Amino acid sequence: MRLKFPQFLVALLIVGTLILGGCSTQQNASNASSTSAATSTATETSSKTSTEATSVSQTTSESIPGMNDLPRLEGKATVVMTVNGAPITIEVDGTNAPITAGNFVDLVQKGVYDGSVFHRVVRDPQPFVVQGGDPQSKDPSVPANRLGTGGYIDPKTKNERYIPLEIKPKGAAEPIYGKTITQPPALNHKQGAVAMARSQQPNSASSQFYFALADLGFLDGNYAVFGNVTSGFEVVNKIKQGDRIESAKVTQGAENLKTPG
Template identity: 30%
Template structure:
């Protein structure tokens, strides 16, 4: 069991495959961390599917339509690219070709993905439950996809 050092900057995500604990990085991407916490507190991510899951790469979620084209009703975020590397367990925002288009969709890396470095805004790191992330059904789109059951800020639990 991972030690939660800062409950206000930790996400507890219950998925159909089990619990995933994510340590947030407010020092790296403050606006993106604020958005993830805001949407989590609103229950936005509850019952949202993992719509795009590529073996050896990443699992993507955060689209309430489940199609990969949706987002929240909040404005898109300015990019917060950093020197943090996309490694196994990294949580990063999905976006369109426009670097300032991240909104609610995000992905969790299954493996290191250095080609994404400095092109996507990293906001967290899985500290517990990567074994559960590894169990998420693969596909583009996924047939009968796994989903986020609930996603909460640890301080609120």
């Protein structure tokens, strides 16, 4: 049975836990100063990227600087993630979210998620999300209060890789980048959805992701869904804070990943 949130509980959870925030310490501070980021249109502009809503041809142009330097998934792929000895199968949808899906598959292939911790699990007062993907969590010496502030550092540039907010409206030919939308999205927050965590700034997602433990329609259009759990949701449902991802492997569709250069 899928659960749906009463709106007052939703607002309370977001205000109280900021569960989808934080790709850097500075961005977390931005989240703390504005608690309505997930339920209203984000309009704050990143210092590095524009948040103007724009659709973009995947081959001829870019709406956010640096987009053409990011991996893309042209089609679908399957990722099997092992947690507590059990598999979670994820269908990654590059048809509707090529950059977000491409980023995830690329990080899986790089082993970024292997050994990382699920640092935030929210089930009370009702099932909400399981969030992980902070590379810092591999290091047991990193304080628990820092988990949720890290992202993928590209070893070539020595900088954190950020990806733009990418949401494709239902029926649209291409995604919209850099801005939340009010139209129904092609990929929604149904139970088992997999999406990218970010701070209040739309283009701040890096490596952190979350599983939706219930239907979370109030997040639609605000966060980028890029896939869904096709089997093993019972494993997701048992994840506890501090559990580690033993491994994550691309089992199908690796050939659909296109990387620059």
